[in-house]
Amino acid sequence: MTGRAPPMRRRKVLLGAAGALAAAAGLGGVAAFRGHAAARGLATRTRTGLALGTVMALTLAHRDEAALEPALQAAFRAIRAVEAAASLFRADSALARxxxxxxxxxxxxxxxxxxxxxxxxxxxxxxxxxxxxxxxxxxxxxxxxxxxxxxxxxxxxxxxxxxxxxxxxxxxxxxLPPGMGLTLNGLVQGFAADRVMACLEAHGIRDAFIDTGEFGASGRHPDGTPWRLGLADPRPPHRIAEVIAPFTGFASTSGDYATSFSADHADHHIFDPRTGRSPKALSSVTVTAPTGLLADGLSTAAMVLGEAGGGLLIAGYDGCAARFTAKA
CATH class of the missing domain: 1.10.3980.10 (ApbE-like superfamily)
Structure with a gap:
């Protein structure tokens, strides 16, 4: 299980066809991304912001450009509301209190x-x-x-x-009993992704790629192809190891490289609650699921349980799948 991690640590990377405009370099950069959208009569907009200990990025596409700004504003209000309730990165949050x-x-x-x-x-x-x-x-x-x-x-x-x-x-x-403390860092970014997607749907946005620290996608890329998601190689995490294509729904990765307490990644921010130490079998687990909350929570649990136990747990939830990377 994960405790509070320092902000600005990213556990996943996007491949070119994924949503953030900065990730569109593989398709010729931001201009090409927007050009693909314009050719199909779509306007696009991406907005980033810091919340829940990471940089969040929301990319939307819609035929009515006027619909994008209200949707983005509402989505970030939804993120701030989750942060105010359940973040440990805010000393005044309900959870911190x-x-x-x-x-x-x-x-x-x-x-x-x-x-x-x-x-x-x-x-x-x-x-x-x-x-x-x-x-x-x-x-x-x-x-x-x-x-x-x-x-x-x-x-x-x-x-x-x-x-x-x-x-x-x-x-x-x-x-809580005396001396006990709660953290929801093992699933709150996925919960935020769910809230954002619900907000965008309520505003009529069907084509979106969101990164709240966990990923979500709906509809299609502005060029008409399905969204794709590149997964980080734990060794080294700046390299893409695998691509999920097509990608829709939600995905979460838990890895030993996000916040490590030892150079060999043996000790890191995910803890086995029974021993107080980090699990040793896996470097990372990526779970795809119908909700961000489910993807995020299951990926954390599976890191502790290992491939056999984690796979068995995940198999009990409809629409979920996992990719395991053994410890290098």
């Missing part, structure tokens, strides 16, 4: 929804996905800042404070 105070009255529905999903996934995965691993992140990040690894006693103490079954969730309040 819950971790600080141990109780949150009248919780925001945008916190309740991903938290309830997280707890359901924790049960389905036998605890491999656990949103209460925040004490492990705090321990490992603090030790790394000192150039150390956590000692055994400190690790045991942190693990003792990890247990999703001890979280009390209700419409009136969320309560």
């Amino acid at each position: 819950l971790n600080r105070d141990g109780v949150l009255d009248a919780p925001d529905p945008l916190l309740l929804a991903p938290l309830r999903f997280a707890l359901a996934l924790a049960e389905a995965s036998g605890g491999a996905f656990d949103p209460t691993v925040q004490p492990l992140w705090t321990l490992w990040a603090g030790a790394a800042a000192r150039g150390e690894r956590p000692g055994e006693a400190a690790l045991r103490e942190a693990v003792a404070r990890v247990d999703w079954r001890r979280v009390s969730v209700g419409e009136d309040a969320i309560r």
